Amino acid sequence: MSGNTVTRLYATSVAPGRAARELSLKRSEFDLGVHLGRIRTTPDEGGGGPRVARAEIDRLRAEPGFPEILRGQVHAVGTGEGAAILEVPPTRFTRLARVGLVVPVKFYLNRYRAVVWLYLAEELRQFAADRTNAFLLTGRTPEMLRSQLAAGVDLRPRNWRGRHLGFLLRQTEDPWQRAGVLAAFLGPPHVAEIVDDPYERAHLNRFRPGPPAHGAPGSPAAQLIEKIMTAQDRDEIDWLSSDLANTLAEARAGRPAPRLFPKPVRQRPSPRYGRSDAPEAQDESYAYDEPDAYDGPSPSTRGLFGWLRRRSG
Structure with a gap:
């Protein structure tokens, strides 16, 4: 990438942290917005990670109800707040999640290494507003769901x-x-x-x-x-x-996967016998190019050969 291209990229886009501030979002909310496709990012060809175009920030800020609407779209809640949105006890909310009727959007491990699942508040409100789901929120849990729960089904992961x-x-x-x-x-x-x-x-x-x-x-x-x-x-x-x-x-x-070839290892003669009595050395380095051509003995090797000839003479 040329210097001029990098300059243009950085002039027309911002880093995620700054984008989150300009969109009035926490960094976790911003990341979830990217995850959900609500916020579009641009790859940084210089290798610095994704960026957000100025035009994208302007588009989001110009939408009606900004920033409250955008915040609502990326608001994730745990079991307690999710149960309150559905107006059901937390135990019932957990059962609905285990059989896959509400789907987590992210998770984290708390200090006790327990998994804490998070759900989109917007999706939960939509679930509660759908009248066809009313029988799931009140009264006895349907037999089919009870049998799945009794069998240990947990579809959250x-x-x-x-x-x-x-x-x-x-x-x-x-x-x-x-x-x-x-x-x-x-x-x-x-x-x-x-x-x-x-x-x-x-x-x-x-x-x-x-x-x-x-x-x-x-x-x-x-x-x-x-x-x-x-x-x-x-x-x-x-x-x-x-x-x-x-x-x-x-x-x-x-595009086939690249193949790595071991570099050739040249044996060096022993100073005493003029040959190598040791096991062949292992060179663990690899290269994509072909092995170099052998151009004859190096100057130090030629001097050794001369010494051997003089001694044998």
Whole structure:
């Protein structure tokens, strides 16, 4: 990217933090707005992360009811506030979420490493306003839902994965990126089964998105986040695997994964015997280019050969 292009980009766009302030949003609300597609971002070709065009900020600020309407669209609530919106007890709200009738938009781990699911307040208000849902909010829970709950059904992680997958796929620009996103929701054995070439797996890993929440590597928190991120049900695994295989075929056809070749290792003769009696050295460096041509012994090697000839004479 030329210097003039970078200058124009930074003159016509702002960083996410500044965009959030100009839109009267908290940073978490801004990020959720991007996640939901309510706020459009522009990639920074200089490698500095996404930016927001001035025109996009002007568009949002010009909408009627700004900033209250925009805030309402990105307002996420927990179980207590969600239950209040639906006018049901928190226990009933949790049951509705477990059977997939209300879908979480994000989650975090509290200090006790318990998963806290968050829901869009706007969606909950729409759910409550739909008269066809009235029987779910009052009276006895339908038998079909009771049997699912008794069997331990909890669709919150799966429904969140589906929603998060859609968000990540909207950010991709080519098949390798899409394949990396799909692979992020499958366990390593399933990915290895589909992508058996180690070079392709290494290339694919470049495009795997990180987890939405963080924990120290190997910690119970990190393991829990990884479990939420990874498909668990057989049918979910099957359709993700099928999508990954198809997307990978498209990626291979468009641009094969780069192959790395080990650099050649030149053996150096032993000063005592004029040859190497040691095991062959291992050079773990790799390069994309072809091995260099051999131009004959180096000056130091030629001097060694002369010393050996004089000694043998």
